[in-house]
Amino acid sequence: MKFMKGSLLSTIFLLLTLVVLNNSYALTLSASASGELIPGTATYPNTVTNGDFMITGNHIATLVGNGIDEYTTWVFDFTSDTDYGAFSATDTLTSAWLTLTLTPKTGLITTDSMRINGLPVITDIIQSLAVGVTTTIEFELLTYYTSDQIMGEFASSVLGEIGMFYQDDAILSFASLDLTTAPVPEPATMLLFGLGILGLAGVSRKNI
């Protein structure tokens, strides 16, 4: 009975250790884009390149780069993250944390929206921002999209890149996205687990 108790405690300890080890394998990939608070301007159909952001106008609002009635696109490129090689598009995301610094330029910010390319628009956290004030907002994209939706864009077109779209009454000067995947058992952890079991078996044999 005494041995049984010891063995049980060892097993619990081993399992707890594995939980801790597993958690340490959660991966976060980060990508960012940045540009000037006041970009250059152009006349439609010309576009404005503002650092990592591309600004496009339209045939009605032909002044491009003033932050009024225009589209901003950019790409989050995760391929240069040092953990990119260990990251798999088939993993499940536990977080997709977006940070956006933007300056609304007209009262029509109340109709603005953003999205990951091909996914539904996000509007609620943008539309009440103050005009003329540079604001940084941060939020969890998993509130709006599923892990599969985000990873679908991550894997489609160019692997490791997520295309973004914003319209239409603000200048974007910074954006970043941190993708965190669920921890998964690694071969090293499984080996440790196997050794642990062997160790327990050894202890029990000695005690018998």
Ligand SMILES: [Ca+2]
């Ligand atoms: Ca414009």
Ligand SMILES: [Ca+2]
């Ligand atoms: Ca608008």
